Amino acid sequence: MVTAAVMGAGSWGTAFSIVLADAGHDVHLWGRREETCENINERHENTEYLPGQELPGTIRATTDPAEALADAAIVVLAVPSQTLRPNLESWGHLIEPSAVMVSLMKGVELGSHMRMSEVIAEVTGAGPERIAVITGPNLAKEIARREPAAAVVACADESVALQLQKYLHTTAFRPYTNTDVVGCELGGTVKNIIGLAVGVCDGLGFGDNTKASVITRGLAETARLGMAMGADPMTFMGLAGLGDLVATCSSPLSRNRTFGEKLGRGMTVDEITSQTRQVAEGVKSCVSVAELSEMHGVEMPIVEHVRALVDGHMTPTELVNALISRSAKPETR
Numbered sequence: 001m002v003t004a005a006v007m008g009a010g011s012w013g014t015a016f017s018i019v020l021a022d023a024g025h026d027v028h029l030w031g032r033r034e035e036t037c038e039n040i041n042e043r044h045e046n047t048e049y050l051p052g053q054e055l056p057g058t059i060r061a062t063t064d065p066a067e068a069l070a071d072a073a074i075v076v077l078a079v080p081s082q083t084l085r086p087n088l089e090s091w092g093h094l095i096e097p098s099a100v101m102v103s104l105m106k107g108v109e110l111g112s113h114m115r116m117s118e119v120i121a122e123v124t125g126a127g128p129e130r131i132a133v134i135t136g137p138n139l140a141k142e143i144a145r146r147e148p149a150a151a152v153v154a155c156a157d158e159s160v161a162l163q164l165q166k167y168l169h170t171t172a173f174r175p176y177t178n179t180d181v182v183g184c185e186l187g188g189t190v191k192n193i194i195g196l197a198v199g200v201c202d203g204l205g206f207g208d209n210t211k212a213s214v215i216t217r218g219l220a221e222t223a224r225l226g227m228a229m230g231a232d233p234m235t236f237m238g239l240a241g242l243g244d245l246v247a248t249c250s251s252p253l254s255r256n257r258t259f260g261e262k263l264g265r266g267m268t269v270d271e272i273t274s275q276t277r278q279v280a281e282g283v284k285s286c287v288s289v290a291e292l293s294e295m296h297g298v299e300m301p302i303v304e305h306v307r308a309l310v311d312g313h314m315t316p317t318e319l320v321n322a323l324i325s326r327s328a329k330p331e332t333r
């Protein structure tokens with residue numbers, strides 16, 4: 001048993017705290033709002049992000065990052081991707097020098113084009129053996145309800161991934177290890193953008209052929225970018241690639257797919273954003289990933305067109321028409 005700090009009391013930070021608590025660990029959950037922390041400590045419920053879900057009593061919430069991070073051997077990072085850097089700059093120095101940092105985030109930073117593990121390394125100075133990523137088909141509400149699911153624990157140092165795997169394996173949560181951190185992070189990031197595109201197809205009223213085509217071609221462009229960035233192509237066949245795409249693109253629980261569906265129905269980004277506090281990472285990452293693809297000379301038409309839609313330069317119908325009318329080519333190139 002270890003002490004784990006979970007930094008971010010949103011949907012996934014809270015659901016992942018349940019996994020840690022079920023695995024027998026003491027959990028310090030850091031949230032920004034006093035009221036959220038009080039509800040977690042007194043009513044054992046995160047009323048805003050996981051309403052109705054009883055939380056184990058071994059999860060203790062605090063708004064004080066120093067209290068959350070004290071003696072934590074594992075520090076789980078679960079804030080929106082675009083806020084990771086300022087968060088780490090504010091409380092990263094409080095992380096124990098031997099602690100392993102685990103990113104739950106699925107995004108690429110705007111401007112720097114860095115993956116979350118790179119932001120962690122740059123801000124904290126930690127080596128790759130102290131930085132891990134957990135990803136896969138893990139919709140927070142289903143994990144919180146303890147529905148069976150698998151995930152990937154990726155770390156460049158396999159012994160650290162194996163240790164985390166041991167720490168996290170419960171009767172409902174089955175982690176696999178991988179040393180391909182780049183591939184795992186890109187799989188999680190790009191699937192959000194493909195999820196937006198599939199949601200657009202839903203919003204336009206298209207059926208399963210259209211959506212399966214977008215999912216499959218989305219995986220192809222994810223793998224192209226991944227290979228250009230040194231990832232193992234097999235990673236995209238696994239939980240971090242295909243697995244997460246299937247969950248996101250088929251689930252009514254996915255914020256990205258739902259966001260896309262609303263775009264497809266004609267709502268604007270601002271209208272949709274004003275309806276929810278929860279993050280749909282693909283809306284920002286479509287910009288950073290599109291730029292990353294240009295930097296690596298990789299064609300990513302779905303990502304590029306989703307960026308145009310989000311930027312207001314294209315309508316949902318134009319997005320679908322633009323994808324279907326691209327010049328014909330062989331499938332595998």
Ligand SMILES: NC(=O)c1ccc[n+]([C@@H]2O[C@H](COP(=O)([O-])OP(=O)(O)OC[C@H]3O[C@@H](n4cnc5c(N)ncnc54)[C@H](O)[C@@H]3O)[C@@H](O)[C@H]2O)c1
Pocket residue numbers: 008009010011012013014031032049078079080081083087104105106107138139140141277278279281
């Ligand atoms: N929800 C899921 O099912 C799920 C599953 C896997 C991965 N993820 C990833 O986990 C990350 C976190 O997502 P989530 O679902 O918990 O999001 P969320 O929107 O449910 O919660 C985000 C949390 O971050 C807090 N927050 C917002 N702005 C902040 C800031 N500037 N500084 C600090 N905290 C801030 C919010 O108050 C909230 O507690 C994302 O990258 C997401 O892609 C989510």
Ligand SMILES: O=P(O)(O)OC[C@H](O)CO
Pocket residue numbers: 106136137138139140192195244247248253254255256257279280281
């Ligand atoms: O709700 P979404 O779209 O952020 O997706 C949640 C998870 O990443 C699914 O694995």
